[in-house]
Amino acid sequence: MSVVGFDVGNESGVVAVVRQREIEVVLNDESKCETPAIVCFGEKQRVIGTAGAASSMMNPKNTVSQIKRFIGRKFSDPELQKDIKSLPFSVTEGPDGYPLIHAQYLGEDRTFTPTQILGMVLSDLKIITEKNLNSAVVDCCIGIPVYFTDLQRRAVIDAATIAGLHPLRLYHETTATALAYGIYKTDLPENEPMIVAFVDVGHASMQVCIAAFKKGQLKILAHSYDQCLGGRDFDEVLFHHFAAKFKEEYRIDVYQNARACLRLRAACEKLKKMLSANPEAPLNIECLMDEKDVRGFIKRDEFEQISIPILERVRKPLQKALADAGLSTQDIHSVEVVGSGSRVPAIIKILTEFFGKEPRRTMNASECVAKGSAIQCAILSPMFKVRDFQVNESFPFSIALSWKGYGAADNQQSTVVFPKGNCIPSMKALTYYRSGTFTVDVQYADACELQTPPKISSYTIGPFQSTKGEREKLKVKVQLNHHGIVSVESAVLLEEEEVEVPVVKEAAKEETKMETDDAHPSSTETDVNMQDAKTDGPGAENGVSESGDKTSQMETNKVSF
Known part of the structure; x- marks a missing residue:
């Protein structure tokens, strides 16, 4: 029986396995732990993962990404409509009211459901894992956002079935993070619980979890979230800023060119990462559009200023989580921050001011969900003996x-x-x-x-x-x-x-x-x-x-x- 944990994010996927009393993150063919969640359709073949990401610039209209935002959602969903506008591939409404993704594949116009695309991504991660383990992978645990509805959870199970996987459990990402944090702790109290706040700012969403730890026990006290607050929102702020600037200075409109949009968004993502470590950063792109080279420059203070509408939304999930748990900031022992979007210094500043203490980064921000899911799979597996650790999970909806x-x-x-x-x-x-x-x-x-x-x-x-x-x-x-x-x-x-x-x-x-x-x-x-x-x-x-x-x-x- 395989003991595998899958974390399929909006941008990339990570897989962790349990073997020889250790939890290991599976490396792909490029020796990286993160594999892009991208499917690129071509005239002769379909490429997924790293190969799909490499082909995206040359074939943007047939490259499908951010599929996690489509799963189990109606085409008329306002947030989905907003996402579609920023993506290069074509999406239409199907006869059942759900989105259909269009692509040119093997010389024909094809349509795919989001569930089918997610099944392709999971299948690619499964193949990578089987190469690493040198054995078949069937049973697993899959991390999902806490805000996923009943329909979205069923769609994930259907996608896993398409990939030949049997999920023993769909596990909330925040709970997986809390499990990965607490199961190795040897200093947990026996009487009074230790309260820890987990803040996960991912590529497209923010999730908050308040958990109580005792020796051999974890209890989830409250969940909260913002489905549309993540690292990509900061990328979009920079994208719109420089798109307007280049239109004024260079007389080019990147909105009219799908490839130019992709290149500028990729450059803005790199620029955001540079601003996380530096007070200022340049942006240079050769032949962005109409054979014109473009240059830009921005300071971190200016970046934070244009990001105020996003940053103002960070406090609301924090306040709601504490209110649902019936606690105050004084009751929180520590704050753990994970997720790719959490590296923005302005977010850390807000968390520090809100909780009155500096957030910690004791876990790998990209690997903790996959590792926690793998631990849960080991708990459910008769093949592994895991130390006694009780997890009391809670459901986020009424x-x-x-x-x-x-x-x-x-x-x-x-x-x-x-x-x-x-x-x-x-x-x-x-x-x-x-x-x-x-x-x-x-x-x-x-x-x-x-x-x-x-x-x-x-x-x-x-x-x-x-x-x-x-x-x-x-x-x-x-x-x-x-x-x-x-x-x-x-x-x-x-x-x-x-x-x-x-x-x-x-x-x-x-x-x-x-x-x-x-x-x-x-x-x-x-x-x-x-x-x-x-x-x-x-x-x-x-x-x-x-x-x-x-x-x-x-x-x-x-x-x-």
């Missing part, structure tokens, strides 16, 4: 169940089944009284915060026959699995029947003993008591179908985690 009322209360009713911060995995049971087939909707209770449609899925429960036209008692189990995906797992028709049992003293003692032996006190399954919710009971199976399209017989056995 999930509600909605249904149409019965009889006089013929209106839409709902209840929060998994509140924000609920542990993963978890299962809850609701009891309904119905005389015929009915539908329940799974939806986000805080959809406004997510900026996504509230509905996740619909389930039709039935058909079943009621006796004497009376309402029957049905128990519906709702599962939040280890991937963070919500589903109605089973529906059971409960029938009560009186049975006369002779009482024998000695037999009763034996029966009591057996019941005690068979009890499962550690089960996380709980009943949700509401207007039409009751308790467990014996039952018979009923059909449950998602979105009303397909019907499947669900399990009636009690599930314990």
